[in-house]
């Protein structure tokens with residue numbers, strides 16, 4: 001006899017979306033080690049609902065971003081999550097027009113609405129932005145990610161899921177009918193039994209996979225890549241999100257300007273690969289303001305460096321180094337253990353894709369169960 005059909009490790013946006021989806025199909029327990037859900041990467045990002053333009057054709061990132069985006073807008077409407085389809089401008093100097101054209105063609109192939117703007121048209125809608133040409137993506141938006149996670153948790157609980165904070169999974173061992181999971185909480189160490197495990201531990205997914213006995217050759221290397229943000233002091237000079245062309249190998253999307261739902265502008269994130277085995281250090285070095293200013297002034301020449309204030313940082317769980325081609329999400333179901341799914345490399349667009357990831361994991365577990 002098991003206590004739960006599904007046990008989810010990690011209460012970030014991915015674990016919560018899995019809880020929301022899986023609770024339609026069986027009993028769910030979600031275990032989060034922190035005092036709050038989503039206190040790690042899920043609350044340290046740009047809160048942008050991405051259109052899905054940048055990713056390798058046919059990749060999970062592309063497919064789950066595009067389907068997840070539509071589901072996310074519907075979820076926000078149905079459950080009253082503050083969001084706004086602000087639209088985004090990808091801006092380029094004259095030397096970048098070929099890349100803009102490539103993105104326009106790609107958008108057409110994927111059915112992502114995009115509009116080409118010349119210099120004058122861009123100036124008409126964003127007078128402070130300096131660029132030779134731009135692509136306008138009306139489907140890109142912003143979301144209150146904290147409220148989104150609260151609603152996911154509420155809806156999963158309404159469907160019967162049990163979501164526990166202050167509960168750290170230590171290890172799990174295989175049983176004939178599933179898993180025995182060791183959990184540390186204020187009450188000491190307890191053991192629960194479940195049929196299937198979902199490892200949604202974010203930056204700790206690799207560590208957790210090792211603790212669950214996954215073979216080393218099935219665990220991808222983790223490369224921590226910090227992204228800093230600076231807030232802009234003053235009234236927003238923009239009405240849309242402003243993005244330069246993405247960085248080589250999609251290390252990051254370039255230091256862009258996003259708006260929050262209160263209309264304040266923040267700039268970031270940059271890409272700062274951390275040495276192997278670094279601790280998770282979220283401090284923002286004020287000296288980075290000068291580097292930020294020089295990148296931002298390429299498209300916003302009116303910026304004064306002193307208008308930039310250190311804000312916050314997030315850390316991407318990348319599966320590639322800065323010299324390698326951008327890796328895809330890895331959603332892995334080992335064949336030689338009781339049912340388990342491991343989610344590795346859930347960097348951007350994980351927030352946008354979250355509901356689609358939840359469905360993907362559910363289908364993966366159900367398919368295997370029928371085999």
Ligand SMILES: Cc1cc2nc3c(=O)[nH]c(=O)nc-3n(C[C@H](O)[C@H](O)[C@H](O)COP(=O)(O)OP(=O)(O)OC[C@H]3O[C@@H](n4cnc5c(N)ncnc54)[C@H](O)[C@@H]3O)c2cc1C
Nearest residue numbers: 010012013014033042045046048169202314348350351352
């Ligand atoms: C700088 C930056 C900008 C981004 N911008 C965007 C964006 O604009 N749009 C977008 O779509 N995506 C964006 N992303 C990506 C998005 O934030 C992530 O894909 C998403 O938050 C990942 O969620 P997660 O649940 O996998 O990870 P997390 O939020 O890190 O959650 C994992 C959870 O597991 C818990 N955990 C770990 N180990 C254990 C254990 N042993 N027991 C119990 N609990 C455990 C942790 O405490 C944590 O709460 C960005 C990411 C970064 C870093």
